[in-house]
Amino acid sequence: MNRTPLSEHRWLSSTYSGNNGGECVEWAPDHAALTGEVLVRDSKVPHGPHLALSRQSFAGLVSLAKTCG
Template sequence: MSALPRNVPASTDLHDVCWLRSSYSTGANNCVETARPRSGPWAGRLAVRDSKRPAGPALLFTAESWSGFLTAL
């Protein structure tokens, strides 16, 4: 059994997603964006990318990991 991927080298590889930005974000692109992939090996994960680099990499989190991260903040 192989491990689930933890990142995507180019977030543009996630074709079926709608990237969302925080409503607290300014127009300066100084935030992160999130998306929920529906297909591929990353389905069911939460993808997070830097809004300044929309074609850059995206980190992938399970719902539990992301929830834990937010709780820790």
């Protein structure tokens, strides 16, 4: 299992985040590629809590965001 500290991950902003006055959702694609676990966080609180989702759960979250956006 990859134990890289969260601050050392490369985080990317969601393309859907910019519509609400600023980016707010980020994910760590390199971690996902290595482990299959998708890390998601609030970009305004980079040292705060994060979600660790399966690829299937992340896909469901993205699908929900698209229908609500």
